[in-house]
Amino acid sequence: MERDFDTVIDRRHTNSLKYDFALEFGKSEAVLPMWVADMDFQAPRAVAEKLEAVSRFGIYGYSEGKDDYFYAVYNWYKKRFGWEIKKEWMLKTPGVVFAVAMAVRGLTEEGDGVMIQQPVYYPFGNTIRANGRKLVNSPLVLREGKYEMDLEDFEKKLKTGKVKLFILCSPHNPVGRVWREEELRAVGELCLKYQVPVVSDEIHADFIYEGYQHRIFADLGEDFAANSVICTAPSKTFNLAGLQVSNIFIPDFQLRRRVYREIKKTGYGGLNLMGLTACQAAYEEGEAWLEELKEYLAGNLEYLREFTREKLPGIDLIEPEGTYLAWLDLRKLKLSRQEQETLIAERAGLWLDTGTMFGEEGEGFERINIACPRGTLRQALEQLRAALNTFAPLR
Numbered sequence: 001m002e003r004d005f006d007t008v009i010d011r012r013h014t015n016s017l018k019y020d021f022a023l024e025f026g027k028s029e030a031v032l033p034m035w036v037a038d039m040d041f042q043a044p045r046a047v048a049e050k051l052e053a054v055s056r057f058g059i060y061g062y063s064e065g066k067d068d069y070f071y072a073v074y075n076w077y078k079k080r081f082g083w084e085i086k087k088e089w090m091l092k093t094p095g096v097v098f099a100v101a102m103a104v105r106g107l108t109e110e111g112d113g114v115m116i117q118q119p120v121y122y123p124f125g126n127t128i129r130a131n132g133r134k135l136v137n138s139p140l141v142l143r144e145g146k147y148e149m150d151l152e153d154f155e156k157k158l159k160t161g162k163v164k165l166f167i168l169c170s171p172h173n174p175v176g177r178v179w180r181e182e183e184l185r186a187v188g189e190l191c192l193k194y195q196v197p198v199v200s201d202e203i204h205a206d207f208i209y210e211g212y213q214h215r216i217f218a219d220l221g222e223d224f225a226a227n228s229v230i231c232t233a234p235s236k237t238f239n240l241a242g243l244q245v246s247n248i249f250i251p252d253f254q255l256r257r258r259v260y261r262e263i264k265k266t267g268y269g270g271l272n273l274m275g276l277t278a279c280q281a282a283y284e285e286g287e288a289w290l291e292e293l294k295e296y297l298a299g300n301l302e303y304l305r306e307f308t309r310e311k312l313p314g315i316d317l318i319e320p321e322g323t324y325l326a327w328l329d330l331r332k333l334k335l336s337r338q339e340q341e342t343l344i345a346e347r348a349g350l351w352l353d354t355g356t357m358f359g360e361e362g363e364g365f366e367r368i369n370i371a372c373p374r375g376t377l378r379q380a381l382e383q384l385r386a387a388l389n390t391f392a393p394l395r
């Protein structure tokens with residue numbers, strides 16, 4: 001492997017949300033953070049080089065992406081997913097969560113239902129509630145270690161006529177599912193039948209483990225494209241979240257206009273120059289880096305899998321098919337919420353995202369981010385093992 005993902009880089013005192021805000025989040029300063037979904041790796045070299053050049057130039061006026069920006073994104077999706085985007089479909093936003101909020105505002109009215117499938121990335125629910133919409137949950141079902149959509153429940157909820165938007169997480173954070181084409185078709189057909197547009201958050205699409213394939217929701221057919229908002233970003237893929245750039249594709253003119261109008265209402269103008277620059281550089285020159293990174297992450301997953309099986313009795317890994325987030329099932333330990341928090345934060349000294357943040361279905365689970373040097377992962381798991389060994393007798 002050419003690139004070095006093993007070196008531990010000290011991220012403290014860099015305004016890092018992950019490393020510098022433990023106290024503000026009510027954690028002890030000493031916790032090892034494995035929560036928020038960014039990586040402890042430097043972005044591809046080409047990104048830093050392009051940013052350095054822009055930085056040195058010294059004039060940071062209003063900026064916009066030109067054709068070469070569009071083609072960097074176009075080529076990425078065509079080459080890696082076989083999906084051909086059109087220029088007019090694209091809206092650029094400072095983040096995917098921002099775009100999801102704009103879609104909620106633009107495509108529904110106050111009081112309308114917006115469906116999600118919990119346990120799921122918690123800003124979806126927050127965004128729905130904060131905008132005065134009703135959260136309608138069609139929970140995923142865990143069967144023999146694998147999460148599945150409950151299509152019967154999904155249709156039952158659509159049938160009420162109250163659901164006006166569906167937010168799909170594909171691949172799914174936190175459970176790590178990479179939805180099969182049949183599954184996407186099934187929910188997509190139901191949404192067409194009940195005329196409910198689909199916001200498909202595909203921010204994790206570049207992290208798919210061997211043996212699985214990501215399908216872009218809008219690429220499943222023209223009717224699916226015409227009924228969807230596809231949210232993409234280079235931020236997870238290349239570790240650029242602090243640069244605030246995402247690319248949203250809305251093939252249908254009417255849907256696009258409604259979302260665009262909401263964006264305009266906020267007063268938001270154009271993307272920041274560093275974000276534009278980094279996004280283009282990453283898509284143009286970051287592919288080899290990503291391939292090596294994925295290999296490294298697969299190694300981390302293997303390490304986590306073995307460690308959990310052999311050294312963490314009572315904890316099961318829900319096998320992820322994609323994403324660098326892993327969903328740990330602690331239910332066999334039979335801990336109360338408070339005991340689980342004590343085990344993870346106080347005894348193990350870890351900062352994880354606890355399962356209930358993703359909905360009540362997450363009770364007894366923890367989400368751990370494995371996009372870090374193997375040594376950091378080893379340390380985290382050893383801390384958890386030591387905590388487990390001493391925790392049970394103390395109960």
Ligand SMILES: Cc1ncc(COP(=O)(O)O)c(C=O)c1O
Pocket residue numbers: 036037094095096097098121169173201203204233235241245246
């Ligand atoms: C499913 C999902 N969507 C969106 C985001 C965040 O996107 P952004 O930072 O572009 O708002 C994350 C980050 O963890 C995520 O997991």
